[in-house]
Amino acid sequence: MTIQRTLSIIKPDATKRNLVGKILAHIEDAGLKILGTRMLWLTENQAKEFYAVHKERPFYNELVEYMRSGPVVVTCLEGENAIEKYREVMGATNPENAADGTIRKLYAESLQCNSVHGSDAPETAQTEVSFFFNDESLFTY
Numbered sequence: 001m002t003i004q005r006t007l008s009i010i011k012p013d014a015t016k017r018n019l020v021g022k023i024l025a026h027i028e029d030a031g032l033k034i035l036g037t038r039m040l041w042l043t044e045n046q047a048k049e050f051y052a053v054h055k056e057r058p059f060y061n062e063l064v065e066y067m068r069s070g071p072v073v074v075t076c077l078e079g080e081n082a083i084e085k086y087r088e089v090m091g092a093t094n095p096e097n098a099a100d101g102t103i104r105k106l107y108a109e110s111l112q113c114n115s116v117h118g119s120d121a122p123e124t125a126q127t128e129v130s131f132f133f134n135d136e137s138l139f140t141y
Contacts, residue, residue, distance in 0.1 A: 001080050002080065002081055003078065003079065003082070004078070004079070004080075004082040004083050004122065004125065005035070005076055005077065005078045005082060005125060005126075005129055006077050006078075006082045006083045006086050006118060006119045006125040006128075007074065007075070007076060007077070007117075007118065007119045007125060007129045007131075007132070008027065008073075008074070008075040008077055008086060008116060008117070008118055009072050009073070009074050009118075010023050010024075010072060010073040010074075010115065010116055011066075011067065011113070011114070011116060011117060012066065012067065012068075012070030012071065012072060012113075013108075013109050013114075013115055014115040014116065015070055015072060016070050019107050019115065020039075020073050022107070023103055023107065023115065023116060024037075024073075024075070026103050027075070027077060027086070027089060030079075030085055030086070030088075030089045031079055031080075031085070032077040032078065032079040032082055032085060032086060032089075033077065033078045033079055033141055034075055034076070034077060035076045035077065035078050035133075035138040035139050036075065036076045036137050036138040036139060037073060037074065037075040038073070038074055038132070039071050039072070039073045039074075040072060040074065041068070041070070041071045041072075042067050042068050042072060044064065044068060047063075047064040047067045047068050048064055049131075050067075051063055051064060059112075062112065063112070066112055066113070076129050076132075076133050076138055083118070083119055083121065083122065083125055086118045087118055087120070089102060089103060090102060090103050090104055090118050091105050091108075092104065093111065093114060094111050094114075095109075095110070095111070095114055103116050104116065
């Protein structure tokens with residue numbers, strides 16, 4: 001049994017449509033614990049730094065602009081194999097390929113406006129969680 005932490009971001013398209021509670025319910029129903037959550041409006045510098053891994057990709061500037069277009073909800077999740085489990089709950093990045101019942105199949109509007117982000121590996125999760133949270137701001141059970 002591997003207990004992991006991972007980051008979830010509920011993106012601007014979902015916050016604008018008041019889907020935060022529904023998405024958090026999917027997360028909790030999957031057995032993941034919420035250790036910390038907050039709503040914020042990313043600054044340009046925060047969005048650029050968070051998505052710096054994509055800086056050389058053609059969609060980078062659009063991604064930064066989109067992530068600044070409204071508030072986001074960042075959440076630190078914990079659970080057994082949390083990274084893989086949350087990625088299953090989210091569904092495929094492209095909502096057209098997402099499995100029925102997943103967050104993206106239910107709520108995504110498009111490939112870019114796909115409602116949620118989740119860490120893809122343990123190293124990424126650690127970096128992403130620490131981008132938004134410190135140990136003092138997270139609860140443990």
